[in-house]
Amino acid sequence: MSDVTDATTAKRGPTPDDALRIADSGDGGPVLAADGTPLKRSLSRALRVQKMRALALIAPLLVFVLISFIVPIGDMLFRSVENRMVGDTLPYTVEELSKWDGASDALPPEAVYRDLYFDLFLAAEMKRHTRLGSRLNYESSGMSSLFRQAGRKLDDPGDEAQEALEAIDERWGERETYFELFNAAEGAEIDNDLLKAQKKRIRYLSDTVPTGEMDFSPSAEVSALLPLAARVYTSFAVITGMVDNKVVAKTKPMESLYLALVQDVTRPGFADDLAAYNGPQKDALAALANSGLTAPDYTAIFEEVDRDWVNLDTWRVIQTHSGTFTSGYFLNAVDMQKTPEGPAVQPENKRVLIQLFIRTLIMSLTIMGACILLAYPVAWLLSNLPARKANVLMILVLLPFWTSLLVRTSAWKVMLQQQGVINDVLVWIGLVADNDRLVMINNQFGTITAMTHILLPFMILPMYSVMSTINPSYVRAAKSLGATNWTAFWRVYFPQSIPGIGAGSILVFILSIGYYITPEIVGGTKGVFISNRIAYHISSSLNWGLAAALGTILLAVVLLLYWCYDKIVGIDNVKLG
Amino acid sequence: MSLPIYATFGERVWYYTFRVICALIFIFLITPILVVIPLSFNAENFFTFTPEMLRLDPDGYSLKHYVDFFTNNEWQRSFKNSLIIAPIATIISVSLGTLAAVGLSQSHVPFRRAIMAILISPMIVPLIISATGMFFFYSKIGNFMENSMGLDKNLVGYIKVILAHAVLGIPFVIITVTATLVGFDRSLTRAAANMGANPLTTFFKVQMPLILPGVISGGLFAFITSFDEVVVVLFVGSASQKTLPWQMFTGLREQISPTILAVATILVGLSILLLTTVELLRRRSERLRGMSPG
Numbered sequence: 001m002s003d004v005t006d007a008t009t010a011k012r013g014p015t016p017d018d019a020l021r022i023a024d025s026g027d028g029g030p031v032l033a034a035d036g037t038p039l040k041r042s043l044s045r046a047l048r049v050q051k052m053r054a055l056a057l058i059a060p061l062l063v064f065v066l067i068s069f070i071v072p073i074g075d076m077l078f079r080s081v082e083n084r085m086v087g088d089t090l091p092y093t094v095e096e097l098s099k100w101d102g103a104s105d106a107l108p109p110e111a112v113y114r115d116l117y118f119d120l121f122l123a124a125e126m127k128r129h130t131r132l133g134s135r136l137n138y139e140s141s142g143m144s145s146l147f148r149q150a151g152r153k154l155d156d157p158g159d160e161a162q163e164a165l166e167a168i169d170e171r172w173g174e175r176e177t178y179f180e181l182f183n184a185a186e187g188a189e190i191d192n193d194l195l196k197a198q199k200k201r202i203r204y205l206s207d208t209v210p211t212g213e214m215d216f217s218p219s220a221e222v223s224a225l226l227p228l229a230a231r232v233y234t235s236f237a238v239i240t241g242m243v244d245n246k247v248v249a250k251t252k253p254m255e256s257l258y259l260a261l262v263q264d265v266t267r268p269g270f271a272d273d274l275a276a277y278n279g280p281q282k283d284a285l286a287a288l289a290n291s292g293l294t295a296p297d298y299t300a301i302f303e304e305v306d307r308d309w310v311n312l313d314t315w316r317v318i319q320t321h322s323g324t325f326t327s328g329y330f331l332n333a334v335d336m337q338k339t340p341e342g343p344a345v346q347p348e349n350k351r352v353l354i355q356l357f358i359r360t361l362i363m364s365l366t367i368m369g370a371c372i373l374l375a376y377p378v379a380w381l382l383s384n385l386p387a388r389k390a391n392v393l394m395i396l397v398l399l400p401f402w403t404s405l406l407v408r409t410s411a412w413k414v415m416l417q418q419q420g421v422i423n424d425v426l427v428w429i430g431l432v433a434d435n436d437r438l439v440m441i442n443n444q445f446g447t448i449t450a451m452t453h454i455l456l457p458f459m460i461l462p463m464y465s466v467m468s469t470i471n472p473s474y475v476r477a478a479k480s481l482g483a484t485n486w487t488a489f490w491r492v493y494f495p496q497s498i499p500g501i502g503a504g505s506i507l508v509f510i511l512s513i514g515y516y517i518t519p520e521i522v523g524g525t526k527g528v529f530i531s532n533r534i535a536y537h538i539s540s541s542l543n544w545g546l547a548a549a550l551g552t553i554l555l556a557v558v559l560l561l562y563w564c565y566d567k568i569v570g571i572d573n574v575k576l577g
Numbered sequence: 578m579s580l581p582i583y584a585t586f587g588e589r590v591w592y593y594t595f596r597v598i599c600a601l602i603f604i605f606l607i608t609p610i611l612v613v614i615p616l617s618f619n620a621e622n623f624f625t626f627t628p629e630m631l632r633l634d635p636d637g638y639s640l641k642h643y644v645d646f647f648t649n650n651e652w653q654r655s656f657k658n659s660l661i662i663a664p665i666a667t668i669i670s671v672s673l674g675t676l677a678a679v680g681l682s683q684s685h686v687p688f689r690r691a692i693m694a695i696l697i698s699p700m701i702v703p704l705i706i707s708a709t710g711m712f713f714f715y716s717k718i719g720n721f722m723e724n725s726m727g728l729d730k731n732l733v734g735y736i737k738v739i740l741a742h743a744v745l746g747i748p749f750v751i752i753t754v755t756a757t758l759v760g761f762d763r764s765l766t767r768a769a770a771n772m773g774a775n776p777l778t779t780f781f782k783v784q785m786p787l788i789l790p791g792v793i794s795g796g797l798f799a800f801i802t803s804f805d806e807v808v809v810v811l812f813v814g815s816a817s818q819k820t821l822p823w824q825m826f827t828g829l830r831e832q833i834s835p836t837i838l839a840v841a842t843i844l845v846g847l848s849i850l851l852l853t854t855v856e857l858l859r860r861r862s863e864r865l866r867g868m869s870p871g
Contacts, residue, residue: 534709
């Protein structure tokens with residue numbers, strides 16, 4: 001019965017929930033509401049309605065925050081492990097390469113080089129090979145130029161193949177021949193799987209949804225006879241028709257088609273398949289089959305482009321980083337790297353991030369310590385002065401708190417410069433020689449000073465709110481029992497003020513560990529935080545995966561600290577102003 | 578807390594030393610803000626006091642940096658952008674936030690802690706991380722809006738920045754309004770309902786006037802958050818959405834011009850205005866709470 005009396009005497013008003021409990025605890029037969037339904041049921045209905053109403057009020061905001069904040073954060077977490085670029089740009093190569101044993105001393109088989117040629121050609125056509133190159137360059141330097149060069153030189157073998165085809169039969173020099181060959185005529189069966197697969201690839205490579213119309217559909221019969229060439233032509237047709245909005249039949253096919261055609265007509269069993277074939281351009285194909293063409297040597301082609309393509313390490317890097325998900329970015333974030341042999345430590349000259357994490361922690365702790373030292377006396381003074389005086393001094397704390405962050409940062413830039421106010425004053429007093437001014441900006445000192453100033457109110461306010469609740473008679477009692485001033489402070493007052501120090505410290509630490517603007521402006525190169533590194537990877541080096549991984553680690557640290565804050569201070573005790 | 582008459586010499590020394598220490602800390606707090614103000618009237622393009630200024634020579638002072646701010650296209654455009662983005666973001670966060678705070682203050686809210694944690698999270702997560710996440714996600718949304726919905730590129734840019742800023746302002750609205758609602762006497766709404774007012778009338782005629790101080794100060798927090806925000810707009814926005822803080826940030830990083838100090842002075846004036854408003858509202862809300870029964 002105790003909570004029933006609680007509910008009726010509590011300050012908050014009675015609610016359906018309380019009535020439910022009263023109904024539950026009542027003995028005797030069921031109590032009925034005015035309309036004859038059992039009271040219990042009608043009360044629980046009322047409770048449900050109340051819950052639904054509360055949720056309906058919260059729902060719009062909750063949905064808004066979920067979509068515009070939580071989902072982006074989730075997207076970032078996902079990006080830190082996602083690695084679809086290699087597999088999506090070179091799909092056939094990756095599939096073929098997975099059969100190769102990276103630990104062996106043999107180069108990947110010819111089939112891998114063949115698929116690489118066509119995958120890379122298509123990527124270069126859409127100008128995406130450089131993006132892949134810079135992705136792999138994060139793992140092994142030199143990859144970027146390797147891919148860029150290959151993109152330029154892959155046209156040549158195609159041009160040679162085209163000349164060879166034309167020399168055999170003039171029809172192979174005309175665009176219409178190819179269109180008629182690969183296009184499914186009225187009523188002919190269409191290879192829908194091929195079309196869908198190529199559309200998906202082009203959509204990935206072009207980054208947007210292709211919107212144009214296309215007047216081409218691959219014939220199933222030809223794609224059985226000439227699988228590679230049909231695939232190349234279909235992807236060409238999708239680019240021409242849907243991305244570039246041109247007429248497929250009247251556009252010159254891309255160079256890789258000729259090489260694909262040579263590949264297909266020289267494959268084993270082609271002559272038999274051709275005999276059974278009944279579609280367009282049969283005689284032109286027959287001319288090719290009987291001309292004694294030889295299959296292209298793709299390994300040689302790539303060797304000519306760059307010696308590194310026949311280097312085992314290149315292939316090991318590609319194979320290691322071809323999975324859909326990768327731990328590579330997280331390993332990079334802690335100065336390690338993913339290698340074919342498993343995680344390994346980065347070479348000495350590339351190890352910067354752990355050091356930066358440590359520096360961020362040390363500087364945040366220093367700032368926190370400086371804030372405690374400066375805030376404690378001020379908070380003590382404010383909570384022990386008469387209210388009128390305390391309010392006046394409080395303005396001096398609140399004004400910086402309300403002033404724009406950039407105003408305060410620019411003020412510190414003005415103050416700390418070598419030709420700035422502090423140096424001028426020191427020179428004027430004579431403490432510092434004019435030609436020997438102090439360097440206080442673009443180093444750790446600058447960051448720590450400016451950030452201590454910026455975060456000081458966040459330390460003073462929680463300390464003040466705790467200290468103003470401490471009863472002064474405890475200290476007086478201690479003194480009357482013979483304690484010295486110091487003992488009374490240290491043994492009686494200080495322990496009571498610790499919750500304020502704790503709350504302020506965690507708040508300041510959380511805020512400082514993720515700071516970006518102030519270190520960027522007054523920190524130079526030595527006084528920057530991990531956040532500046534994240535920003536650098538987002539906007540300059542474009543290594544977004546690494547930025548996301550660094551962000552995820554930082555987020556984890558902050559959430560952990562925040563969880564501690566919640567345990568110590570409580571989430572509902574966050575107060576403003 | 579004044580010095581007792583029987584204080585020893587040592588206590589006297591400590592008393593005054595402590596006062597001096599506190600004074601120094603207050604000087605540390607306020608000097609950077611005060612230094613900016615006279616420097617913004619500098620007649621030279623320096624960031625330090627010229628001999629003329631120290632002699633209080635009128636020639637050492639001028640309004641030229643203010644003139645530059647009000648005539649320079651770059652500054653005016655960024656100022657205008659800030660004045661477009663901040664109010665709209667504030668309206669979104671205040672309207673949605675107040676509604677949700679009213680919902681959260683009901684006596685039976687399922688998953689209250691989880692919901693509260695989600696709504697407060699934009700304040701907890703460091704800005705650089707919010708900005709990183711938004712950078713990835715909003716560019717996808719932006720592409721979608723431009724390509725599939727056919728919206729203007731500029732408009733999409735504004736929408737992205739406004740949405741991002743609205744989210745950042747929401748925790749402040751939630752915290753201030755729920756804090757005001759704690760002191761709200763529920764029997765007032767019941768009385769209104771008893772007299773035949775529908776929930777909407779009750780909200781606008783009874784509840785809203787009483788929680789208005791909390792709503793306004795939440796709105797001011799949201800406004801200042803957006804008006805002062807630079808990291809997210811730097812990542813999410815494009816050059817045509819350049820806001821005032823962004824312009825100051827580039828100014829501080831690259832071609833540093835004393836116009837920044839004039840802008841800073843104007844912003845200090847703005848923050849004094851805001852501080853006064855919030856303080857007055859707080860007093861009013863305390864007075865109201867003292868008067869309300871129960």
